[in-house]
Amino acid sequence: MSTKASTSTEQPNVRFISGMVFLLLLLAGIVYGAWAIKQWAEDEQKSPVRDIALSGDLRFVDQKQIESLIRRTQPGSFFELDVEQAHQDIERLPWVYRASIRKRWPNSLKIYVLEQTPAARWNDDLILNQYGDAFEGAVGKGKAAPDLPDLFGPGGSEHTALDGYNTMQSLLASAGMGIDELFLSERFAWHVKLLNGISLNLGRTEYIDRLQRFIDLYPLLKKNDKAVDYVDLRYDTGLAVGWKSPEQPSQES
Structure with missing residues (x-):
């Protein structure tokens, strides 16, 4: 048992x-x-990112720039690549306004870029987009280089300057004129130089009404034998006109 x-x-x-x-x-x-x-x-030799496809309506960002950034900042492995970090790195590029990125099996990246839309140069060293946000972006010569107005003003006044420019430019365009340079002083007084070379001093208040007064009176000013150099509109009524000397070149149309 x-x-x-x-x-x-x-x-x-x-x-x-x-x-x-x-x-x-x-x-x-x-x-x-x-x-x-x-x-x-x-092991990037066994699972490398082989193809990086870039799309979007691109003028200032190119395939080589994006690919170089990805190769430099990310591991070569498709599986180890950090999509969120790559997305942040791409959106830090000056001319990138928004971007999206996704992996595509087995070894590709698909990247879509929405570029900044340049609206003006700001204080000679920055660019303003259509929303008045400043960014660092060189604008070279060539077919991709936009013809931008020059805006100047104190720090923090970017949105105010661009809004003022857009409003005044729309008003001047109806009279066949345009803005070449716009200056906004520390006290927020407006000074504008037109494409035809005439300088306008509009002051701090009622600058749109004063600009309209100039537009209304400009046909009379053109009848003078001398070309207009500047117009001071900081008056309740009327204006003060400075005339070019015979030696000064005239750009008036």
Whole structure:
């Protein structure tokens, strides 16, 4: 009886030990497999980003610039590439207003870029977009270079200056004139130089009404034998006119 009891007791122990060994081997296999997959995923030679496709209506951002940024700041592995970080890096580029990026199996990146829309040069060293936000962006010569007006003003007045420019430019365009340079002083007084070379001093208040007064009286000013140099409109009624000397070149149309 004792021999049979001993045998029956040993059999469950053997099964338990065998089960535990199998479980440990299975877990070891899973851990090794996960480690092997991780090593493979991190190996850019086995899972490299081969293709970076850039799209959008692009004039100032190009494929080489984006690809160089991705290759320089990200690991070469498709699986290890941090999409969110790459997205932030791309949107830090001066001419990028918004961007989207996504991975495409098995080894591609799809990037869409919405560029800044330049509206004016600001204080000679920055560019304003259509919303009045300033950014660093060189504007060279060539077919992609826009013809931008020059705006000047104190720091923090970018939106005010651009809004004033847009309003005045719209009014002047109806009279066949345009703004070349706009100056906004520390006291927020407006001074405008037109494309025809005439300078306008509009003061701080009612500058739109004063500009309209100039437009209304300009046909009379053109009848003078001398060309107009500047017009001071800081009066409740009327204006003061400075005339060019015969030696000064005239740009009036």
